[in-house]
Amino acid sequence: MIGYGFMGAAHSQGWRVAPRFFDLPLTPSMDVVVGRDASGVAAAARKWGWRESATDWREIISRDDIDLVDIVTPGDTHAEIAIAALDAGKHVLCEKPLANTVEEAEAMTDAASRAAARGVRSMVGFTYRRVPAATFARDLVAAGRIGDVRQVRAEYLQDWLMDAEAPLTWRMQKDRAGSGALGDIGAHAVDLTEYITGQRVETVSGILETIVTERPLLGEGVGLSGTARQERGAVTVDDLALFTGRLSSGALASFEATRFRTGRKNALRIEIAGSLGAISFDLESLNELGFYDSTLPETEQGFRRILVTEHDHPYLAPWWPTGHMLGYEHGFSHQVADLVTAIASGTQPEPSFDDGLHVQRVLDAVERSSNDGSAWTPTGS
Amino acid sequence: MIGYGFMGAAHSQGWRVAPRFFDLPLTPSMDVVVGRDASGVAAAARKWGWRESATDWREIISRDDIDLVDIVTPGDTHAEIAIAALDAGKHVLCEKPLANTVEEAEAMTDAASRAAARGVRSMVGFTYRRVPAATFARDLVAAGRIGDVRQVRAEYLQDWLMDAEAPLTWRMQKDRAGSGALGDIGAHAVDLTEYITGQRVETVSGILETIVTERPLLGEGVGLSGTARQERGAVTVDDLALFTGRLSSGALASFEATRFRTGRKNALRIEIAGSLGAISFDLESLNELGFYDSTLPETEQGFRRILVTEHDHPYLAPWWPTGHMLGYEHGFSHQVADLVTAIASGTQPEPSFDDGLHVQRVLDAVERSSNDGSAWTPTGS
Amino acid sequence: MIGYGFMGAAHSQGWRVAPRFFDLPLTPSMDVVVGRDASGVAAAARKWGWRESATDWREIISRDDIDLVDIVTPGDTHAEIAIAALDAGKHVLCEKPLANTVEEAEAMTDAASRAAARGVRSMVGFTYRRVPAATFARDLVAAGRIGDVRQVRAEYLQDWLMDAEAPLTWRMQKDRAGSGALGDIGAHAVDLTEYITGQRVETVSGILETIVTERPLLGEGVGLSGTARQERGAVTVDDLALFTGRLSSGALASFEATRFRTGRKNALRIEIAGSLGAISFDLESLNELGFYDSTLPETEQGFRRILVTEHDHPYLAPWWPTGHMLGYEHGFSHQVADLVTAIASGTQPEPSFDDGLHVQRVLDAVERSSNDGSAWTPTGS
Amino acid sequence: MIGYGFMGAAHSQGWRVAPRFFDLPLTPSMDVVVGRDASGVAAAARKWGWRESATDWREIISRDDIDLVDIVTPGDTHAEIAIAALDAGKHVLCEKPLANTVEEAEAMTDAASRAAARGVRSMVGFTYRRVPAATFARDLVAAGRIGDVRQVRAEYLQDWLMDAEAPLTWRMQKDRAGSGALGDIGAHAVDLTEYITGQRVETVSGILETIVTERPLLGEGVGLSGTARQERGAVTVDDLALFTGRLSSGALASFEATRFRTGRKNALRIEIAGSLGAISFDLESLNELGFYDSTLPETEQGFRRILVTEHDHPYLAPWWPTGHMLGYEHGFSHQVADLVTAIASGTQPEPSFDDGLHVQRVLDAVERSSNDGSAWTPTGS
The missing domain is CATH 3.30.360.10 (Dihydrodipicolinate Reductase; domain 2)
Structure with a gap:
């Protein structure tokens, strides 16, 4: 997961809780959370239960043991990270808005197309659908x-x-x-x-x-x-x-x-x-x-x-x-469940x-x- | 109408308005309102549109031109008035509660029975049914x-x-x-x-x-x-x-x-x-x-x-x-409409x-x- | 009152009921209802309690015993009637919309200005304000x-x-x-x-x-x-x-x-x-x-x-x-009360x-x- | 945790999530879930994230590495388990109702008194307070x-x-x-x-x-x-x-x-x-x-x-x-947070x-x- 603000907390809750309630075809593992401030991101990792923290997202994207990148940074950084991750063969979940400009968003959908041809999946986080x-x-x-x-x-x-x-x-x-x-x-x-x-x-x-x-x-x-x-x-x-x-x-x-x-x-x-x-x-x-x-x-x-x-x-x-009753964050578990299921079944x-x-x-x-x-x-x- | 408190205002509104909206088989006429205080009841008659006012309900009940008595006095007076009116052959509408005691209420239902046998009708005013x-x-x-x-x-x-x-x-x-x-x-x-x-x-x-x-x-x-x-x-x-x-x-x-x-x-x-x-x-x-x-x-x-x-x-x-939307007093028009219709059709x-x-x-x-x-x-x- | 559709029923109820609840400085009298169809308007007069019915609004406007004209006809007739009535020195209550065009509405406000200078009042019927x-x-x-x-x-x-x-x-x-x-x-x-x-x-x-x-x-x-x-x-x-x-x-x-x-x-x-x-x-x-x-x-x-x-x-x-609770038509009584009070006090x-x-x-x-x-x-x- | 029905799922969610949101003075560890059916309880352990499963609650209560027992079994078993656990020096969280009879409940409060004198805490799970x-x-x-x-x-x-x-x-x-x-x-x-x-x-x-x-x-x-x-x-x-x-x-x-x-x-x-x-x-x-x-x-x-x-x-x-919005299960996190805080601070x-x-x-x-x-x-x- 790249980023660790308010959305980081919500996404972490989704990754943590979804496998406890839904029968998922794959078991997600909360590996690394990435942020620019080393001590801040280390604290977030401890608090939210990520195994590691890191400060360089490019390094993480190059790791073989990482299959999926969850982007929860501000909108102006989405395009660069998502395109790099998709091109590196990682599935991508990107928080909304997809980007800050139409041009960036177009470049991202191009990357998503290229990736899809290789079976790599991408999704944008309009959680309220769920x-x-x-x-x-x-x-x-x-x-x-x-x-x-x-x-x-x-x-x-x-x-x-x-x-x-x-x-x-x-x-x-x-x-x-x-x-x-x-x-x-x-x-x-x-x-x-x-x-x-x-x-x-x-x-x-x-x-x-x-x-x-x-x-x-x-x-x-x-x-x-x-x-x-x-x-x-x-x-x-x-x-x-x-x-x-x-x-x-x-x-x-x-x-x-x-x-x-x-x-x-x-x-x-x-x-x-x-x-x-x-x-x-x-x-x-x-x-x-x-x-x-x-x-x-x-x-x-x-x-x-x-x-x-x-x-x-x-x-x-x-x-x-x-x-x-369900609450706000349940949508993030539903998002994880749908994403993991789509990846496992090879669908968009x-x-x-x-x-x-x-x-x-x-x-x-x-x-x-x-x-x-x-x-x-x-x-x- | 005997009495002229809050219920008197509501009943007057019922008698006044019902014939303007419902096609009634008989046309009610607002003849006399009765109360103990001569000037008070006269003022009520003017305000609510009754033709006359009076202070002695017994006298009114004995009049030939009166067909129906509407009782809106406090509960402890209902029995005496209603029984006298029914026995005098007047239809009676009596505000709820029917009486203050079961005994009085029983005497009233007896009078209502006697009256019904002669085609004289009686009704109690649980308006919220309407x-x-x-x-x-x-x-x-x-x-x-x-x-x-x-x-x-x-x-x-x-x-x-x-x-x-x-x-x-x-x-x-x-x-x-x-x-x-x-x-x-x-x-x-x-x-x-x-x-x-x-x-x-x-x-x-x-x-x-x-x-x-x-x-x-x-x-x-x-x-x-x-x-x-x-x-x-x-x-x-x-x-x-x-x-x-x-x-x-x-x-x-x-x-x-x-x-x-x-x-x-x-x-x-x-x-x-x-x-x-x-x-x-x-x-x-x-x-x-x-x-x-x-x-x-x-x-x-x-x-x-x-x-x-x-x-x-x-x-x-x-x-x-x-x-x-309708309001509180519409129920009183519905009550009048139902009562007049029942009287005209000879039903209870x-x-x-x-x-x-x-x-x-x-x-x-x-x-x-x-x-x-x-x-x-x-x-x- | 000129016109006798749905709004005619509502206005009639306002004229009938307002004096029974509000202490008005003047007592309105429901004199004439006017419509093109003689038998239709006569039936409306009977049903709603107007003393007379008539088919020619110009004739009514010329009568000395008429002080106020209430216009409830469709919008395309408002201007002609209202201007004539105001110029004849009658107070006017005109149902909304004031007119079908801005031009007509302007002519009406001119007439209202002229009338106001002579103490004649005019009002438009946006009842929901009340x-x-x-x-x-x-x-x-x-x-x-x-x-x-x-x-x-x-x-x-x-x-x-x-x-x-x-x-x-x-x-x-x-x-x-x-x-x-x-x-x-x-x-x-x-x-x-x-x-x-x-x-x-x-x-x-x-x-x-x-x-x-x-x-x-x-x-x-x-x-x-x-x-x-x-x-x-x-x-x-x-x-x-x-x-x-x-x-x-x-x-x-x-x-x-x-x-x-x-x-x-x-x-x-x-x-x-x-x-x-x-x-x-x-x-x-x-x-x-x-x-x-x-x-x-x-x-x-x-x-x-x-x-x-x-x-x-x-x-x-x-x-x-x-x-x-009050209902829809109470606004029409409030309208009558405000209008009559303004006329009596000589205010707009x-x-x-x-x-x-x-x-x-x-x-x-x-x-x-x-x-x-x-x-x-x-x-x- | 003893028991693994509907309440087991809710309590597990509480233990899992509370430390991710609240700054707790102690860090709970989800050690063992106990049930009579070995394969059923093993599946529950896997699903809900307990490290071990077991079938004999007495054995668990005797373990030194267990500090707290969470009882989510049906009411007729509460007394026996809770009293044994308290007497063994374990803090106890017991789902409501405390017991099926007043007598059992009295025995439990006696045990809770004895335990409290030794600094061992007990709590009953009326979660809706939270x-x-x-x-x-x-x-x-x-x-x-x-x-x-x-x-x-x-x-x-x-x-x-x-x-x-x-x-x-x-x-x-x-x-x-x-x-x-x-x-x-x-x-x-x-x-x-x-x-x-x-x-x-x-x-x-x-x-x-x-x-x-x-x-x-x-x-x-x-x-x-x-x-x-x-x-x-x-x-x-x-x-x-x-x-x-x-x-x-x-x-x-x-x-x-x-x-x-x-x-x-x-x-x-x-x-x-x-x-x-x-x-x-x-x-x-x-x-x-x-x-x-x-x-x-x-x-x-x-x-x-x-x-x-x-x-x-x-x-x-x-x-x-x-x-x-929060949902139903958030109360269980609040319960965990309050219980852990009370234990750490030595209060009831x-x-x-x-x-x-x-x-x-x-x-x-x-x-x-x-x-x-x-x-x-x-x-x-």
Whole structure:
């Protein structure tokens, strides 16, 4: 595993727990975690249970005893590491977003293609597809239970930047983060829409907005007379992204990604209206799916709150009895289970680098539309 | 109409509005409102649109141009008025509880029997039966949609006595109010259970509890030295009633009526678990019904939030389009519509005085059980 | 009252009920209802309790005993009637939308100005402002309880056109209805946003979409061989309107108005995120307001479900005790109470024709933006 | 760890994961899992990551390298194992219920006392205390935020026995399971009530009910003529337990434990009404706590939905960012963290065997009350 931030903790939990609940065809072994700071990464290795730590990812990639590389570093480093790993014949799991630019993402899908020809697999980490309620939503849509998709609403609402005095971190600087709410969380809303509907966003119109344009710099000093004097820097990414996309079938989907929706903490929500029914999901109630069946008698129709904790729901069989809830990190175990199973069976895991590239193109088109007065802009897919 | 308190306002609204929305076979005319205080009742007549006011109910009952008497006075006066009115050949609508004692209620049902033989109708005002969601719940149960009733939970939760310094009114004195939460709101929980299940409560075990046992007397004076001195009096009715009843089918139902459930304002709730499904209702969401259908595939089961605002739902046809909400007082229009229709067609309206008597017997049995260490006590039905 | 459709029933209920609950400085009298069809309007008069019916609105406007004209006809007739009535010195209540075009609306505001100079009042019927929870939301925002508005989400979701075989009525024809979801329900979302925030939408970018482009014509015949043959006609208005607006303060608001949101019946929802808190409202739960207070300790923050049924909540005092729900039509009584009070006190009632004109300009700008590839378009306010 | 059923999987997950997130003063090592079936327990050891497996728990208890024994066997074996382990100087974690009878539980608390004098610790596994929302509820009550407890409602609702043809397993036989819903899930409702209020249930009145009295025996054969003929056996435990308890302060608490509440899967709910506010919790929404603050202005009061996922909420600091949900098994990690910390610091972990004994006495009193016509029965505490 390359990287050891928040995502490192989540991925480690996935590698650790998946084999204890799922019957995997191969047994993963948590060999090496890699980071630039030797003592930091050594501590992470101890804490999370990796056998070794290292500071040079190139060295690790060249080792024969390593079969798979899990990339959880910031987005600007994904392309270099993933391409090198794939070319070295290692399977790759790469955290989203696939890259910070479309060009990098294209180079990565090329490498993934070359690798696939040699039986080497690659996967991008849109973990929320593996929340059982989301997977079950996809199954219902695929089975025709909501009929034709009429319209979609997808939003990812957070509020952690609400405080205008929260400091300026790298996540608010375009050169390092690529974009703000758009790429960080909007990407999930786009991927979930494409996953559940089985369609792609083909053109977009939207606007990116920075609500608080200046924030205190971190670690600033104290003025001459002892008065606190706080320097400020410009926020160069979006706090809020509002956009509309047209799907392959022609249906419209409206999107919102925001870090300023006061009171909403992690509300990735999607509602899909179809000709025969509707699906409604909110990550803040992650064990539930709303389902509306328009084929029932009119007086009996209503949104049904399905607790997605039955043995026959996706991913549920190895876990707990009905009504016992899963949490955020279970998706990472499901991701490991699916990836390992695909590798063992020689099939392409999903979401592929192609899927990741497509999301990148949507994000890029939104940014260009915003710069062009919200003009409709093709995603090139 | 005899009486002009809060219930007088609600009943007046029913008489005023029902003919404007429902096609009634007879046209009610709001003739006389009766009360002891001449100027008070005259003001009520003007405000609510009654043609006349009067102070002597006996005189009104003897008038030939009066066909129906609507009784909205306190419970201790119901028996005398209702019996006189029925014996005088007037149809009677009597607000719940039917009476303050079983004996009075029995005398009233006798009078109702005598009257019925002469084509004179009587009805008791358990209006919540006529909330469309409650009526629809009854219809679903009657149609076998939840199968056999396995167990029932019924509760009526309020919190208006939470403040221990709220003054001692007549509602907290047994000689005037009969009982506290039990008769005031527990009666609704019992009636709704019997109405929706189509069964009767046959034996009960329970406890009545006074949580705040002394309260400030109203209008008390000031001590000699000018210090406010507040006299206190004993609360002689229950603040909280907890009881369990066995229904005709043998299933158990548990009940709670309380004025101390902090944060709950008017939560008359009932949930009925059956062998094929379940029903869930809460008066604080009065346009909604929860319905769980166990005959669906296991992965698709869930409580459905049905908005009971469709044209084909009970009582809905003459009101507004789908999704436009009804409020508390609509039940009083439905009551008028049903009563007038029954009178015109020569049939017995429901709930009858017999139904009201039965509820009275349940309340009485709960009180006796409470006095007898929660021993199981038959309701005599 | 001119007109006697669905809105006629609602307005009649407002005129009938308001004086029974509110202490009005003047007593309205339900004199004449006017419609083109003599027998239809006579039946409406009888049913709803108007003293007379008539077929010529000009004649009614010329009568000395008429002080106020209530216009509930389709939008294309509003301008002519309202201007004539105002010029004749009658107070006017005009149902929304104020008119079908900006030009008509401007002529109406001119007439309203002229009339106001002579003490004659005018008001447009955005009744949802008078749902107590919405009024209370405005009060909280005005009191600074959510701080500066950061962003707004407003949507009005219905699904009554979901069935692709529902027939083509006048509401789906542009020449008669002006627009579809945009003007019918989007207008409410815009007005409620402007009302609660106290700001105006200054520029917009959006798209109008017709999801089902052809529908069966009403009353079509049967083919030669006896086979049903259904002619179809083009739907010329929008089924779905998605747009973003910039408010006076610079904050963005995103809007959705749709007749295709499967399972949503009458969900006028608004959520306003501010620097100190948030407001959340849904008309399908019309007695509730969500309120999030960011000034509380972090561990105790959460959306609060306030039952807006307290005596001290807006409009609540004359109605029922705490926890007893109001319904859809109560807003019409509140409208009557406010209008009559303003007339008696010689003040301008709100929302004014100016407010109605402004909403019309927003709708018009959305339509132009949609025709111009979602380009940002000023509303001219 | 002795035993390897469903609870074995959950406890294993606790031991495995806790050290990866919490900074523990001691590092647990997963040494031996014990079961009667050699191959079954060996498979469990491999699957869950225990170093060894064994079939004789006495042998394990005598080993010097074992410091702690975790008991997850059925209730009838708890006493023997726990007492032996404590007497052998091993710390003990024992799954709830502490025992099947009060006598056994008393012997266990005696052993725990003896052990405590020698610095050996014991703990009973009421894990739901360690759901962060439940712990936070206790903190709020302890801090006086809801004032004096006025009344409590606690219920644990499941529906897995709804199907009358579900087979007769050991859980429905009194000699093996002790009781049905009462001990299995009612015990949690009692413990959570006592934990959050800080009070004990002193007397009870209640009824135990078997709703489906006969069920098909497992593995029964086929009749002579080839027709399936299913033998049936008697269900000897309760399906439903309804009881009322009086707490130390005199307040009443009403309880329900049921396996027949159609549509409710794992709804451990508690609502505590106090003089200054209220607490509401439902395990089916385990990351949320409802809190009502009566000290706020009346128009602003409402149940607040607090997402208990802030860094400063109990147990949350080492997990994920705000808004990322925990699941069922996180409680087992919290249990391990608290137990290990208590052992290292030489303090008594909670809940103690005394706490477990008390719950046992409440269950026993309920059963005696049920057998005695719901007479009020002291719990002896």
